[in-house]
Amino acid sequence: MEMMKVEMRDFRSILKIFREVKMELEKQNNDQWKWIYPNRFIYKADVKNGTMYGIKEGNEYIAVVTLDNRQSNEHQSMKWRDHAGTPCCIHRLAVRPDRQGKGLGKQLLRSAEHLAKQQGYTSVRIDVYQSNATAISLYEKNGYLRIGEVRYPMRKLPYVTMEKQLLHD
Structure with a gap:
Protein backbone atom coordinates (compact mmCIF):
# COMPACT_ATOMS: atom_id res chain seq x y z
CA MET A 1 0.00 0.00 0.00
CA GLU A 2 1.37 3.35 -1.07
CA MET A 3 0.64 6.84 0.15
CA MET A 4 -1.07 9.05 -2.42
CA LYS A 5 -2.46 12.57 -2.60
CA VAL A 6 -6.11 12.69 -1.53
CA GLU A 7 -8.57 14.08 -4.08
CA MET A 8 -11.96 15.73 -3.55
CA ARG A 9 -13.80 12.73 -4.99
CA ASP A 10 -12.66 10.82 -1.88
CA PHE A 11 -13.87 13.42 0.61
CA ARG A 12 -16.60 11.18 2.10
CA SER A 13 -13.98 8.54 2.86
CA ILE A 14 -11.89 11.16 4.66
CA LEU A 15 -14.85 12.33 6.73
CA LYS A 16 -15.49 8.71 7.75
CA ILE A 17 -11.92 8.23 9.01
CA PHE A 18 -12.02 11.35 11.17
CA ARG A 19 -15.51 10.60 12.49
CA GLU A 20 -14.38 7.10 13.55
CA VAL A 21 -11.11 8.35 15.08
CA LYS A 22 -12.94 11.07 17.04
CA MET A 23 -15.40 8.49 18.39
CA GLU A 24 -12.53 6.21 19.42
CA LEU A 25 -10.71 9.07 21.17
CA GLU A 26 -13.92 9.94 22.99
CA LYS A 27 -14.24 6.34 24.23
CA GLN A 28 -10.73 6.71 25.65
CA ASN A 29 -11.69 10.00 27.38
CA ASN A 30 -9.20 11.80 25.14
CA ASP A 31 -10.45 15.28 24.20
CA GLN A 32 -7.69 15.84 21.63
CA TRP A 33 -10.08 16.15 18.68
CA LYS A 34 -13.44 17.68 19.37
CA TRP A 35 -16.19 19.06 17.15
CA ILE A 36 -14.38 22.37 16.67
CA TYR A 37 -11.02 20.91 15.59
CA PRO A 38 -10.37 19.32 13.28
CA ASN A 39 -13.47 19.79 11.16
CA ARG A 40 -14.74 19.31 7.61
CA PHE A 41 -13.60 22.80 6.56
CA ILE A 42 -10.04 22.04 7.61
CA TYR A 43 -10.06 18.65 5.85
CA LYS A 44 -11.49 20.23 2.71
CA ALA A 45 -8.80 22.92 2.73
CA ASP A 46 -6.11 20.24 3.15
CA VAL A 47 -7.44 18.34 0.13
CA LYS A 48 -7.90 21.48 -2.01
CA ASN A 49 -4.40 22.69 -1.12
CA GLY A 50 -2.97 19.31 -2.13
CA THR A 51 -1.43 18.73 1.30
CA MET A 52 -3.45 15.70 2.48
CA TYR A 53 -2.10 12.26 1.67
CA GLY A 54 -3.40 8.83 2.51
CA ILE A 55 -3.30 5.09 2.16
CA LYS A 56 -6.20 3.38 0.44
CA GLU A 57 -7.53 -0.13 0.70
CA GLY A 58 -9.87 -0.77 -2.19
CA ASN A 59 -11.90 2.41 -2.66
CA GLU A 60 -11.62 3.59 0.95
CA TYR A 61 -8.89 5.52 2.71
CA ILE A 62 -7.75 3.80 5.87
CA ALA A 63 -5.09 6.32 6.97
CA VAL A 64 -4.40 9.99 6.20
CA VAL A 65 -1.95 12.74 7.08
CA THR A 66 -1.47 16.39 6.15
CA LEU A 67 2.02 17.62 5.35
CA ASP A 68 2.64 21.35 4.89
CA ASN A 69 4.82 24.20 6.13
CA ARG A 70 2.21 25.94 8.28
CA GLN A 71 3.01 26.29 11.98
CA SER A 72 0.78 27.76 14.62
CA ASN A 73 1.80 30.98 16.33
CA GLU A 74 2.34 28.97 19.52
CA HIS A 75 5.25 27.21 17.81
CA GLN A 76 7.24 30.43 17.40
CA SER A 77 8.57 30.34 20.97
CA MET A 78 9.83 26.74 20.76
CA LYS A 79 13.55 26.00 20.84
CA TRP A 80 13.60 24.02 17.60
CA ARG A 81 16.80 22.26 16.59
CA ASP A 82 16.50 23.09 12.88
CA HIS A 83 17.38 26.80 12.71
CA ALA A 84 18.95 27.12 9.27
CA GLY A 85 16.82 24.76 7.21
CA THR A 86 13.27 24.58 5.96
CA PRO A 87 10.93 22.72 8.32
CA CYS A 88 7.55 21.24 7.47
CA CYS A 89 4.77 20.07 9.75
CA ILE A 90 2.66 16.97 10.07
CA HIS A 91 -0.96 17.58 10.98
CA ARG A 92 -3.95 15.33 11.54
CA LEU A 93 -2.33 11.91 11.16
CA ALA A 94 -5.24 9.49 11.49
CA VAL A 95 -5.64 5.73 11.08
CA ARG A 96 -9.07 4.10 11.07
CA PRO A 97 -9.56 2.49 14.51
CA ASP A 98 -10.18 -0.97 13.06
CA ARG A 99 -6.79 -0.73 11.29
CA GLN A 100 -4.74 0.64 14.18
CA GLY A 101 -1.88 -1.40 15.61
CA LYS A 102 -0.95 -2.87 12.21
CA GLY A 103 1.90 -0.54 11.27
CA LEU A 104 -0.11 1.88 9.13
CA GLY A 105 0.77 4.90 11.28
CA LYS A 106 4.46 4.07 10.97
CA GLN A 107 4.14 3.51 7.21
CA LEU A 108 2.28 6.80 6.76
CA LEU A 109 4.84 8.64 8.89
CA ARG A 110 7.78 7.25 6.94
CA SER A 111 6.10 8.04 3.62
CA ALA A 112 5.41 11.61 4.76
CA GLU A 113 9.06 12.00 5.80
CA HIS A 114 10.20 10.67 2.42
CA LEU A 115 7.90 13.13 0.63
CA ALA A 116 9.17 15.97 2.84
CA LYS A 117 12.76 15.16 1.83
CA GLN A 118 11.76 15.12 -1.85
CA GLN A 119 10.19 18.54 -1.41
CA GLY A 120 13.41 19.92 0.09
CA TYR A 121 12.39 20.12 3.75
CA THR A 122 15.12 19.63 6.35
CA SER A 123 13.01 18.65 9.35
CA VAL A 124 9.50 17.60 10.36
CA TYR A 152 -4.26 25.75 22.78
CA PRO A 153 -7.60 27.27 23.75
CA MET A 154 -10.32 24.92 25.01
CA ARG A 155 -7.89 22.07 25.75
CA LYS A 156 -7.30 20.78 29.26
CA LEU A 157 -3.81 19.49 28.56
CA PRO A 158 -0.83 20.85 26.63
CA TYR A 159 0.49 19.48 23.36
CA VAL A 160 4.00 18.02 23.23
CA THR A 161 6.04 19.55 20.41
CA MET A 162 8.40 17.19 18.60
CA GLU A 163 10.90 17.47 15.77
CA LYS A 164 12.90 15.14 13.55
CA GLN A 165 15.85 16.23 11.46
CA LEU A 166 15.75 14.76 7.95
CA LEU A 167 19.02 13.44 6.63
CA HIS A 168 19.54 14.15 2.93
CA ASP A 169 21.62 11.87 0.76
Missing part, protein backbone atom coordinates in the same frame (compact mmCIF):
# COMPACT_ATOMS: atom_id res chain seq x y z
CA ARG A 125 7.66 19.15 13.29
CA ILE A 126 4.52 18.01 15.04
CA ASP A 127 2.56 18.61 18.19
CA VAL A 128 0.72 15.80 19.95
CA TYR A 129 -1.85 16.01 22.70
CA GLN A 130 -0.20 15.04 25.98
CA SER A 131 -2.75 12.31 26.75
CA ASN A 132 -2.19 10.57 23.39
CA ALA A 133 0.54 8.25 24.64
CA THR A 134 0.22 5.95 21.62
CA ALA A 135 0.98 8.75 19.17
CA ILE A 136 3.81 10.14 21.28
CA SER A 137 5.35 6.67 21.42
CA LEU A 138 5.02 6.26 17.63
CA TYR A 139 6.91 9.50 17.02
CA GLU A 140 9.59 8.79 19.61
CA LYS A 141 10.18 5.29 18.20
CA ASN A 142 10.67 6.91 14.80
CA GLY A 143 13.31 9.41 15.86
CA TYR A 144 11.28 12.44 16.93
CA LEU A 145 12.65 14.39 19.88
CA ARG A 146 10.57 16.30 22.40
CA ILE A 147 11.14 20.04 22.14
CA GLY A 148 8.61 21.50 24.56
CA GLU A 149 4.91 22.06 25.10
CA VAL A 150 2.27 24.42 23.75
CA ARG A 151 -1.23 25.17 24.95
Whole structure:
Protein backbone atom coordinates (compact mmCIF):
# COMPACT_ATOMS: atom_id res chain seq x y z
CA MET A 1 0.00 0.00 0.00
CA GLU A 2 1.37 3.35 -1.07
CA MET A 3 0.64 6.84 0.15
CA MET A 4 -1.07 9.05 -2.42
CA LYS A 5 -2.46 12.57 -2.60
CA VAL A 6 -6.11 12.69 -1.53
CA GLU A 7 -8.57 14.08 -4.08
CA MET A 8 -11.96 15.73 -3.55
CA ARG A 9 -13.80 12.73 -4.99
CA ASP A 10 -12.66 10.82 -1.88
CA PHE A 11 -13.87 13.42 0.61
CA ARG A 12 -16.60 11.18 2.10
CA SER A 13 -13.98 8.54 2.86
CA ILE A 14 -11.89 11.16 4.66
CA LEU A 15 -14.85 12.33 6.73
CA LYS A 16 -15.49 8.71 7.75
CA ILE A 17 -11.92 8.23 9.01
CA PHE A 18 -12.02 11.35 11.17
CA ARG A 19 -15.51 10.60 12.49
CA GLU A 20 -14.38 7.10 13.55
CA VAL A 21 -11.11 8.35 15.08
CA LYS A 22 -12.94 11.07 17.04
CA MET A 23 -15.40 8.49 18.39
CA GLU A 24 -12.53 6.21 19.42
CA LEU A 25 -10.71 9.07 21.17
CA GLU A 26 -13.92 9.94 22.99
CA LYS A 27 -14.24 6.34 24.23
CA GLN A 28 -10.73 6.71 25.65
CA ASN A 29 -11.69 10.00 27.38
CA ASN A 30 -9.20 11.80 25.14
CA ASP A 31 -10.45 15.28 24.20
CA GLN A 32 -7.69 15.84 21.63
CA TRP A 33 -10.08 16.15 18.68
CA LYS A 34 -13.44 17.68 19.37
CA TRP A 35 -16.19 19.06 17.15
CA ILE A 36 -14.38 22.37 16.67
CA TYR A 37 -11.02 20.91 15.59
CA PRO A 38 -10.37 19.32 13.28
CA ASN A 39 -13.47 19.79 11.16
CA ARG A 40 -14.74 19.31 7.61
CA PHE A 41 -13.60 22.80 6.56
CA ILE A 42 -10.04 22.04 7.61
CA TYR A 43 -10.06 18.65 5.85
CA LYS A 44 -11.49 20.23 2.71
CA ALA A 45 -8.80 22.92 2.73
CA ASP A 46 -6.11 20.24 3.15
CA VAL A 47 -7.44 18.34 0.13
CA LYS A 48 -7.90 21.48 -2.01
CA ASN A 49 -4.40 22.69 -1.12
CA GLY A 50 -2.97 19.31 -2.13
CA THR A 51 -1.43 18.73 1.30
CA MET A 52 -3.45 15.70 2.48
CA TYR A 53 -2.10 12.26 1.67
CA GLY A 54 -3.40 8.83 2.51
CA ILE A 55 -3.30 5.09 2.16
CA LYS A 56 -6.20 3.38 0.44
CA GLU A 57 -7.53 -0.13 0.70
CA GLY A 58 -9.87 -0.77 -2.19
CA ASN A 59 -11.90 2.41 -2.66
CA GLU A 60 -11.62 3.59 0.95
CA TYR A 61 -8.89 5.52 2.71
CA ILE A 62 -7.75 3.80 5.87
CA ALA A 63 -5.09 6.32 6.97
CA VAL A 64 -4.40 9.99 6.20
CA VAL A 65 -1.95 12.74 7.08
CA THR A 66 -1.47 16.39 6.15
CA LEU A 67 2.02 17.62 5.35
CA ASP A 68 2.64 21.35 4.89
CA ASN A 69 4.82 24.20 6.13
CA ARG A 70 2.21 25.94 8.28
CA GLN A 71 3.01 26.29 11.98
CA SER A 72 0.78 27.76 14.62
CA ASN A 73 1.80 30.98 16.33
CA GLU A 74 2.34 28.97 19.52
CA HIS A 75 5.25 27.21 17.81
CA GLN A 76 7.24 30.43 17.40
CA SER A 77 8.57 30.34 20.97
CA MET A 78 9.83 26.74 20.76
CA LYS A 79 13.55 26.00 20.84
CA TRP A 80 13.60 24.02 17.60
CA ARG A 81 16.80 22.26 16.59
CA ASP A 82 16.50 23.09 12.88
CA HIS A 83 17.38 26.80 12.71
CA ALA A 84 18.95 27.12 9.27
CA GLY A 85 16.82 24.76 7.21
CA THR A 86 13.27 24.58 5.96
CA PRO A 87 10.93 22.72 8.32
CA CYS A 88 7.55 21.24 7.47
CA CYS A 89 4.77 20.07 9.75
CA ILE A 90 2.66 16.97 10.07
CA HIS A 91 -0.96 17.58 10.98
CA ARG A 92 -3.95 15.33 11.54
CA LEU A 93 -2.33 11.91 11.16
CA ALA A 94 -5.24 9.49 11.49
CA VAL A 95 -5.64 5.73 11.08
CA ARG A 96 -9.07 4.10 11.07
CA PRO A 97 -9.56 2.49 14.51
CA ASP A 98 -10.18 -0.97 13.06
CA ARG A 99 -6.79 -0.73 11.29
CA GLN A 100 -4.74 0.64 14.18
CA GLY A 101 -1.88 -1.40 15.61
CA LYS A 102 -0.95 -2.87 12.21
CA GLY A 103 1.90 -0.54 11.27
CA LEU A 104 -0.11 1.88 9.13
CA GLY A 105 0.77 4.90 11.28
CA LYS A 106 4.46 4.07 10.97
CA GLN A 107 4.14 3.51 7.21
CA LEU A 108 2.28 6.80 6.76
CA LEU A 109 4.84 8.64 8.89
CA ARG A 110 7.78 7.25 6.94
CA SER A 111 6.10 8.04 3.62
CA ALA A 112 5.41 11.61 4.76
CA GLU A 113 9.06 12.00 5.80
CA HIS A 114 10.20 10.67 2.42
CA LEU A 115 7.90 13.13 0.63
CA ALA A 116 9.17 15.97 2.84
CA LYS A 117 12.76 15.16 1.83
CA GLN A 118 11.76 15.12 -1.85
CA GLN A 119 10.19 18.54 -1.41
CA GLY A 120 13.41 19.92 0.09
CA TYR A 121 12.39 20.12 3.75
CA THR A 122 15.12 19.63 6.35
CA SER A 123 13.01 18.65 9.35
CA VAL A 124 9.50 17.60 10.36
CA ARG A 125 7.66 19.15 13.29
CA ILE A 126 4.52 18.01 15.04
CA ASP A 127 2.56 18.61 18.19
CA VAL A 128 0.72 15.80 19.95
CA TYR A 129 -1.85 16.01 22.70
CA GLN A 130 -0.20 15.04 25.98
CA SER A 131 -2.75 12.31 26.75
CA ASN A 132 -2.19 10.57 23.39
CA ALA A 133 0.54 8.25 24.64
CA THR A 134 0.22 5.95 21.62
CA ALA A 135 0.98 8.75 19.17
CA ILE A 136 3.81 10.14 21.28
CA SER A 137 5.35 6.67 21.42
CA LEU A 138 5.02 6.26 17.63
CA TYR A 139 6.91 9.50 17.02
CA GLU A 140 9.59 8.79 19.61
CA LYS A 141 10.18 5.29 18.20
CA ASN A 142 10.67 6.91 14.80
CA GLY A 143 13.31 9.41 15.86
CA TYR A 144 11.28 12.44 16.93
CA LEU A 145 12.65 14.39 19.88
CA ARG A 146 10.57 16.30 22.40
CA ILE A 147 11.14 20.04 22.14
CA GLY A 148 8.61 21.50 24.56
CA GLU A 149 4.91 22.06 25.10
CA VAL A 150 2.27 24.42 23.75
CA ARG A 151 -1.23 25.17 24.95
CA TYR A 152 -4.26 25.75 22.78
CA PRO A 153 -7.60 27.27 23.75
CA MET A 154 -10.32 24.92 25.01
CA ARG A 155 -7.89 22.07 25.75
CA LYS A 156 -7.30 20.78 29.26
CA LEU A 157 -3.81 19.49 28.56
CA PRO A 158 -0.83 20.85 26.63
CA TYR A 159 0.49 19.48 23.36
CA VAL A 160 4.00 18.02 23.23
CA THR A 161 6.04 19.55 20.41
CA MET A 162 8.40 17.19 18.60
CA GLU A 163 10.90 17.47 15.77
CA LYS A 164 12.90 15.14 13.55
CA GLN A 165 15.85 16.23 11.46
CA LEU A 166 15.75 14.76 7.95
CA LEU A 167 19.02 13.44 6.63
CA HIS A 168 19.54 14.15 2.93
CA ASP A 169 21.62 11.87 0.76
